[in-house]
Amino acid sequence: MKNIVTYIFVLSSLVAFSQDENQIPELENKSYYLLFDNTNLRNQPGLKSDVVQLLKLGTELKIDGKTTDTYTQNGITHYWYSVTVLDNTGKETPTKGYIWGGFLAEFMVESKDDPGIKFVFGLAKVTKKDDFPTTFYQIRVYKDNMELAKHEFQGVGSTSTSRTIDIFGNKGVKNITNILQITFSDGFCAGAFGDIFFFWDKAILHYVNTLYSGFDAPFFSEDKYTFPEDEGGKPNVIIFSSESGEHVDENKINYEKQEKKTMFWTGTELKIK
Numbered sequence: 001m002k003n004i005v006t007y008i009f010v011l012s013s014l015v016a017f018s019q020d021e022n023q024i025p026e027l028e029n030k031s032y033y034l035l036f037d038n039t040n041l042r043n044q045p046g047l048k049s050d051v052v053q054l055l056k057l058g059t060e061l062k063i064d065g066k067t068t069d070t071y072t073q074n075g076i077t078h079y080w081y082s083v084t085v086l087d088n089t090g091k092e093t094p095t096k097g098y099i100w101g102g103f104l105a106e107f108m109v110e111s112k113d114d115p116g117i118k119f120v121f122g123l124a125k126v127t128k129k130d131d132f133p134t135t136f137y138q139i140r141v142y143k144d145n146m147e148l149a150k151h152e153f154q155g156v157g158s159t160s161t162s163r164t165i166d167i168f169g170n171k172g173v174k175n176i177t178n179i180l181q182i183t184f185s186d187g188f189c190a191g192a193f194g195d196i197f198f199f200w201d202k203a204i205l206h207y208v209n210t211l212y213s214g215f216d217a218p219f220f221s222e223d224k225y226t227f228p229e230d231e232g233g234k235p236n237v238i239i240f241s242s243e244s245g246e247h248v249d250e251n252k253i254n255y256e257k258q259e260k261k262t263m264f265w266t267g268t269e270l271k272i273k
Contacts, residue, residue, distance in 0.1 A: 197210075
């Protein structure tokens with residue numbers, strides 16, 4: 001049987017490469033949070049316009065409209081947007097201006113044990129080697145607009161790959177308070193699929209691992225973690241499982257690989273038990 005994991009990974013990489021990296025993302029008319037600290041709110045789109053106000057990390061902004069002006073920084077191209085600054089209760093303030101879309105986080109989530117601690121996630125940079133683009137993202141942790149931690153990491157797929165972020169309690173893992181799971185999905189066969197995990201322990205944001213999955217009917221490959229409080233979980237350990245194979249029909253699967261490893265969190269990394 002062919003090596004299914006390699007086949008799917010190479011195919012999804014080629015699909016990601018073929019996607020339109022020049023497509024400029026457009027933000028919805030809703031509120032977003034600043035991904036950077038000390039960010040200039042300007043009176044017109046463009047870096048040469050006057051500064052209205054210096055904004056702190058995590059400031060909430062409501063988008064009022066998109067301009068036709070764009071700017072490229074660190075390989076990321078975004079539009080400029082007219083925005084209204086919101087206060088810490090989410091109400092509009094009189095302060096209005098323009099902000100570059102690349103300064104805005106895609107998602108903000110709150111810690112499960114301390115809602116004052118927030119996590120913002122967004123693009124960091126896009127690099128190219130031999131015309132092959134690689135997308136990097138970042139997570140910043142802050143409280144009262146003061147940064148507590150930051151981590152930059154390589155994503156899965158391309159900038160057009162959809163992504164979501166989920167935050168959980170510790171799910172029974174000792175010495176951490178939150179698990180963050182970032183899911184990347186192209187949403188079609190042979191597209192990019194993957195989950196990136198981080199652990200937060202009130203002081204450090206730990207990168208744990210990137211798990212890849214893929215589907216190109218009838219072939220499949222799936223990696224996943226089962227935490228102690230998940231269905232099928234066991235106390236004090238994290239179960240890593242990896243499967244790949246071929247769906248012969250609706251009742252039969254030919255497995256190329258079925259693997260399980262029992263792991264534990266040392267406080268800085270996952271190790272096999």
